[in-house]
Amino acid sequence: MRTFILAAAAALLLASPPVAAQSAQDRLDARYDRALAAGYKALMLCSAIAVAERNGTTRSPESVHEWELSGIQAPLDGIVRDLPFEIVRRPTGQIAHVQVEWAEDMPDRLAAYYGQDTGCSVLPIGAPEDVSNPQAPLVERGREVDEDTRGIEVEVDSGGGDMRQGPLDRVFADAFAERYGEGRTTAVLVRRVDGDGTQVEEEARYAPGFDAATPQRTWSVAKSIAATLVGAAVLSGEYSVEDPVGLPYWRAGAEGDPRNTITIDHALRMATGRYSDTPGNRTDPLYWGGTTVDERAANWPVLHRPGTVYRYANNDTLMAVKAIERWLTYYSPDEFFARLGMDHTVAETDIRGNHVLSSQVWSTASDLATLGQLYLNDGVWNGERLLPEGWREYVSDPSGPQPESTEWGYGAGWWTFRRPDGNAFEGIPDDAFAARGNRGQYVVVVPSRNVVIVRRGEDRVGTRFDIAGFTRDVLAALEGA
Numbered sequence: 001m002r003t004f005i006l007a008a009a010a011a012l013l014l015a016s017p018p019v020a021a022q023s024a025q026d027r028l029d030a031r032y033d034r035a036l037a038a039g040y041k042a043l044m045l046c047s048a049i050a051v052a053e054r055n056g057t058t059r060s061p062e063s064v065h066e067w068e069l070s071g072i073q074a075p076l077d078g079i080v081r082d083l084p085f086e087i088v089r090r091p092t093g094q095i096a097h098v099q100v101e102w103a104e105d106m107p108d109r110l111a112a113y114y115g116q117d118t119g120c121s122v123l124p125i126g127a128p129e130d131v132s133n134p135q136a137p138l139v140e141r142g143r144e145v146d147e148d149t150r151g152i153e154v155e156v157d158s159g160g161g162d163m164r165q166g167p168l169d170r171v172f173a174d175a176f177a178e179r180y181g182e183g184r185t186t187a188v189l190v191r192r193v194d195g196d197g198t199q200v201e202e203e204a205r206y207a208p209g210f211d212a213a214t215p216q217r218t219w220s221v222a223k224s225i226a227a228t229l230v231g232a233a234v235l236s237g238e239y240s241v242e243d244p245v246g247l248p249y250w251r252a253g254a255e256g257d258p259r260n261t262i263t264i265d266h267a268l269r270m271a272t273g274r275y276s277d278t279p280g281n282r283t284d285p286l287y288w289g290g291t292t293v294d295e296r297a298a299n300w301p302v303l304h305r306p307g308t309v310y311r312y313a314n315n316d317t318l319m320a321v322k323a324i325e326r327w328l329t330y331y332s333p334d335e336f337f338a339r340l341g342m343d344h345t346v347a348e349t350d351i352r353g354n355h356v357l358s359s360q361v362w363s364t365a366s367d368l369a370t371l372g373q374l375y376l377n378d379g380v381w382n383g384e385r386l387l388p389e390g391w392r393e394y395v396s397d398p399s400g401p402q403p404e405s406t407e408w409g410y411g412a413g414w415w416t417f418r419r420p421d422g423n424a425f426e427g428i429p430d431d432a433f434a435a436r437g438n439r440g441q442y443v444v445v446v447p448s449r450n451v452v453i454v455r456r457g458e459d460r461v462g463t464r465f466d467i468a469g470f471t472r473d474v475l476a477a478l479e480g481a
Contacts, residue, residue, distance in 0.1 A: 031103065037079035038102035038109035039122045039288035044068045045085060046098040046111035046120035047217065047348065051362045053095070054116045055344045057213040061087070067186065068217070071460025097123075109290075117334040119348040119362060124290035167477035172205045175455065175470060183440045183465035186210045187365040187456040190474055193376055194450065204365060213344055215362040216456050219437030223317045225333070225347070225371065226357035227268055227395050227413025231379065231387040232336060233324040241265040241394075241412070245272075245323045247298060258302045266306045267320035268412035269400035273304035276313040283314045286356065293318050293354035310401040310410065314358035317413070321357045328355065340374060340381055342367040359438070365454045368435075372445045372452030392447065396433035408436075417468075427472040440465040449475060 045064055052059040069080055084101045086108075098120075099108035110123040168190065175185045189204035204212065218225070233239045241264045250259045262272045286296040297318040321328070333347035333355060345363040347355050374380075375395075379387025388394075396416045398409030409419035411433065418430040425432075428446075435443040440457030444467065453474050457465055 033075050034079055034083075034102045035109065035125055036284050036288045037076040038083050038100040039111070039125075039290060040072070040076055041069060041080045041083055041085060042098045042100045042109045042111035043120055043122040043288065044217075045087065045100075046095060046113055047362055048215070049087070049098075050095040050113040051119050051215045051346050052213070054346070055213040055215060055364070057211060059209075059214070061085075063209050067184070067458040071184075071458070071463075073461050077461070114349075117332065117346070118353075119346040121349055121351050122288060122290050123351060127290070167480055168203060168474065171470070171473045171477050172203075174473070175465075176205065176207065180466040180470050181459075182463040183457045183459035184463075185440070185455065185457050185465070186216065187214075187454070188470075189365040189369050189454040190478070191369040191373060191452045191454075192450060192478065193373060193452075199373070202366070202369065206365075210456075212364060212366055215344055215346070215364055216441070216458070217359070217439075218361040218363050218368070219359050219439060219441050220314075221363075221368065221435040221437035221441045221443060222347075222357050222359050222361040224395075224414050224435035224443065225361055226317050226321050228371065228374070228387065229328070229333060229336060229357070230264060230268065230320055230324055230413070231391040231395070232331070233327040234391075235379075235385065235388045236327060236331075238327055239264065239324055241268070243323065245319050247319070247322060249298065258306070262302075262306045262319070264320050264323050265400075265412065267316045267323065268395075269307075270310050270312050270316050270410060271307050271400050272313070272316050272319065273302050273306045273309055274300040274311075274313070274315065275303050276300065276311055276315060279312050281314040283358065286314075286350065287359060290351070292350040292352045293322065293356065294352065298322070308401060310403050312403065312410075317358040318354075318356070320413075321355055325354075333357070333361075336386075337367070339384075339386060340370050342370050365456050368443045368454050368456075369452045371435075372443050372454070375445045376447055376450055376452065392445075396431070396445075425468050425472070427476065428468065429475075432471070434467070436467070442467045444471050446471075446475065449478070451475065451478065 045061060048059045048064045048068055065081060086099050088096045088099065090096050095113045097110050097112040099110050101108050107126050110127055111120045112123060113120050172188050174180060175188045186207045187204065187210055189202065191202045192200045194200050234241060243264055244260055245262050245264060245267055250257055266272045285291045297315040300315060337345045345367045347357060348360040349355050375392045379385055379391050394412055395414045396411045398411055398416050398419055402419060403410055407423055409416040415434045415436050417425045417428050417432040424430050429448045431448050432444060432446045440455065440459035442455045444453040453471055455465060455467060455470060459465055
């Protein structure tokens with residue numbers, strides 16, 4: 001009996017860390033959360049304001065607090081709004097960096113603006129203040145907003161007056177009036193093109209404080225942009241989607257490393273078989289912590305044979321982009337955007353210059369419609385082929401392993417309204433496919449109708465915009481117009 005009691009006590013000690021150890025871990029976790037919240041705030045303020053100014057429009061810190069910095073994931077949401085910040089500008093007036101206080105014994109978190117082609121990057125914790133550009137003297141620092149920005153109410157234009165007269169206007173008005181869920185809509189846009197790919201008509205509506213030049217973070221719509229850039233690299237003849245990802249630190253290991261069998265196609269289809277800590281990876285150390293793609297995204301172990309299991313993972317998209325890294329050194333995302341006239345779009349990087357194309361792109365509704373129009377045109381723009389013939393069918397084909405818990409199918413960097421099991425969305429053609437991003441970012445491409453539909457939002461955690469219902473109603477309105 002005594003042996004049993006001693007064994008039970010030992011098991012209890014192993015299962016339950018001492019109270020002191022628990023509280024130490026709690027303190028560490030709370031400190032980490034504050035560090036991430038400060039990085040989140042610094043980057044959002046820097047990107048939203050600097051990229052808007054690059055585009056010839058403005059965003060105020062109050063607006064960023066109300067939209068980008070509210071309704072975000074816990075526990076950051078309860079921390080981020082109250083952290084003091086400063087926006088530091090150069091004598092030219094251009095943002096140098098944004099700094100956010102987070103700990104008495106550590107330097108501020110910084111996000112630096114590196115220029116119009118790459119936007120802002122969040123710096124490692126403890127980076128020096130002048131790392132944004134040591135050559136440029138900084139203006140005298142001063143807090144741009146002292147007042148408490150919590151609780152600001154933003155009036156959303158739900159489409160009054162003659163906006164409600166036409167069928168499409170009524171659908172737009174419903175989007176702003178939260179009739180497709182509780183999501184906060186900032187922009188809706190519908191572009192129709194004729195059979196030869198030239199633009200016919202575009203209609204758009206914006207929330208107050210937003211306009212055609214106002215950029216927003218694309219979140220995971222960036223993954224579809226990444227797949228597009230991979231397509232351009234394949235067109236160059238230097239790559240095939242069947243090529244191994246082939247990262248140098250994988251090749252350097254012993255022969256037989258299973259990661260060497262991971263192809264670009266596997267990475268685009270979220271089917272590398274690698275471990276990820278959570279669906280999507282919760283890539284906070286990269287997005288907000290100041291680490292790099294090389295440090296965070298590359299070195300996960302393989303748990304499944306590549307190509308057999310779907311697991312939504314930011315890291316997979318980042319590896320597809322790393323696979324074409326050499327090509328990107330002489331044909332950057334910015335150059336590709338310029339070919340399309342996507343002049344209000346910026347693909348941001350980590351501090352080592354790796355494009356964070358799993359999430360970190362800032363763009364406008366109209367520019368994203370242009371991305372969709374490229375696919376309506378099957379990769380041809382102004383008579384020039386920018387994507388391989390048939391790339392549209394490739395990215396929208398759910399031929400790989402599929403997600404278990406969603407009615408959507410997954411292609412190669414794009415979501416599809418059809419699945420191999422025959423599931424479809426009523427009222428939506430089965431050739432429709434979409435880019436989808438956090439907080440309600442959507443680009444829907446409907447080739448059989450020559451239509452692109454864009455919805456931008458800043459949806460709060462726990463709310464969701466019904467993009468399928470919105471798409472169905474838009475298509476019905478166009479059919480009846």
